[in-house]
Amino acid sequence: MKSKKTALAQGFIRCHDCGCLSKLSDNLNVCTLCGGRLHPRLPHSLQRTVALLLSASFLYIPANIFPIMTYTKLGVGEPHTIIGGIISLINGDMVPIAMLVLVASILVPMLKLLGISLLLLNVHYRWQTHPKKWTMLYRVIAFVGRWSMLDIFMISILVALVDLGGVATVIAGTAATAFAAVVVLTMFAAKNFDPRLIWDKQR
Amino acid sequence: MNNIDFTACPECDLLLKPTAPVVGDKAHCPRCGYLLHRPRKQSIERTFALSIAGLILIFPAYFMPIVGIIVLGKSKDGTLWTGVINLFAEHLWGVAVLVFLSSILFPLLNIIFSLLISVHLYFKKPNRYLALWMRWLQHIDEWAMLEIYTLGIIVACVKISSLAELKFGLGLYAFIALLIVTGMLASSLDKVLFWRQIGQLKPEKSNVNGADK
Numbered sequence: 154m155k156s157k158k159t160a161l162a163q164g165f166i167r168c169h170d171c172g173c174l175s176k177l178s179d180n181l182n183v184c185t186l187c188g189g190r191l192h193p194r195l196p197h198s199l200q201r202t203v204a205l206l207l208s209a210s211f212l213y214i215p216a217n218i219f220p221i222m223t224y225t226k227l228g229v230g231e232p233h234t235i236i237g238g239i240i241s242l243i244n245g246d247m248v249p250i251a252m253l254v255l256v257a258s259i260l261v262p263m264l265k266l267l268g269i270s271l272l273l274l275n276v277h278y279r280w281q282t283h284p285k286k287w288t289m290l291y292r293v294i295a296f297v298g299r300w301s302m303l304d305i306f307m308i309s310i311l312v313a314l315v316d317l318g319g320v321a322t323v324i325a326g327t328a329a330t331a332f333a334a335v336v337v338l339t340m341f342a343a344k345n346f347d348p349r350l351i352w353d354k355q356r
Numbered sequence: 357m358n359n360i361d362f363t364a365c366p367e368c369d370l371l372l373k374p375t376a377p378v379v380g381d382k383a384h385c386p387r388c389g390y391l392l393h394r395p396r397k398q399s400i401e402r403t404f405a406l407s408i409a410g411l412i413l414i415f416p417a418y419f420m421p422i423v424g425i426i427v428l429g430k431s432k433d434g435t436l437w438t439g440v441i442n443l444f445a446e447h448l449w450g451v452a453v454l455v456f457l458s459s460i461l462f463p464l465l466n467i468i469f470s471l472l473i474s475v476h477l478y479f480k481k482p483n484r485y486l487a488l489w490m491r492w493l494q495h496i497d498e499w500a501m502l503e504i505y506t507l508g509i510i511v512a513c514v515k516i517s518s519l520a521e522l523k524f525g526l527g528l529y530a531f532i533a534l535l536i537v538t539g540m541l542a543s544s545l546d547k548v549l550f551w552r553q554i555g556q557l558k559p560e561k562s563n564v565n566g567a568d569k
Contacts, residue, residue, distance in 0.1 A: 170490075306509075
């Protein structure tokens with residue numbers, strides 16, 4: 154009986170912030186050590202994750218369609234989408250950097266959107282197999298999420314740097330906002346998903 | 357403090373007996389493999405020292421030029437700060453706020469909270485805000501993204517290297533030093549130890565709770 158082993162099943166609540174246990178029977182609202190709010194599991198974990206995930210996946214479309222930045226040199230400029238930027242890096246014989254950008258700004262957001270959906274399906278339909286592997290998937294998603302910010306930071310530097318009036322300018326595009334929102338929303342989605350739900354469903 | 361001598365795994369909620377921590381050991385959850393505790397040598401002292409170092413480095417890293425370009429005789433320097441300002445000027449407020457938070461405000465708060473907490477723990481001075489600072493520190497942690505900013509700098513340099521001549525500023529060295537210091541800070545801060553110490557520094561409150569029971 155695996156489910157008997159959880160702290161909750163034995164009448165304890167773990168504080169999310171400091172990790173100390175409180176007795177369920179004490180009916181405490183806040184942790185006695187750190188004052189954080191006590192919940193047996195993250196409140197409305199699945200609903201919040203679904204909501205954030207849906208918003209992120211809708212924003213993923215404008216993030217990839219619209220130009221993320223425009224580089225103008227001597228009055229001649231062309232807008233670049235995320236993929237366009239990668240292609241121009243490949244054309245400029247900078248394949249390793251192109252791969253880095255490809256991973257950070259295309260593969261990681263896709264992995265996150267897909268992976269979190271799978272985790273939600275797993276919990277919802279109570280797939281009973283390989284809880285350890287599912288937890289690993291959760292960890293990878295939670296770890297990897299921040300690295301998508303790479304593109305945003307790169308734009309921030311380019312915007313500061315390439316600002317030479319008529320000679321050369323970089324202007325950030327609308328997709329930057331959408332892409333930043335995708336990154337933040339998927340990070341919040343991963344944060345709101347409670348991995349203990351994977352284990353709770355074990356029989 | 358309460359008298360429950362158990363802990364639970366944060367990722368699978370397995371109820372566990374805490375083991376006595378030995379420096380160099382890693383405690384993993386037997387069920388899901390989560391790294392429960394990794395005791396650090398002189399965690400409080402090192403956090404104290406590293407957060408002071410970080411505080412010294414952080415302002416040159418923010419305000420001194422990191423990279424500069426020269427195009428057709430015209431030159432321009434870029435700093436972390438002007439990046440945010442220019443994004444604001446281009447009306448990309450959302451992106452500007454996000455970059456400001458993740459590359460400027462949260463790394464700074466991270467260092468300030470680490471310093472405040474470790475100073476109090478080092479001198480064993482109780483403070484009613486200790487637990488609050490520690491909680492904020494944990495929430496901010498994920499959103500301070502200096503290491504990703506570094507990658508951003510590298511990619512940006514590669515992108516414009518074919519179009520313009522690059523020069524590296526003093527800010528870059530400060531930034532790299534800051535990156536190393538914050539990395540060491542994150543790995544020397546032993547959260548389990550810190551929470552235990554914070555709990556021990558809170559005698560008045562536990563008496564109140566004891567009286568309630």
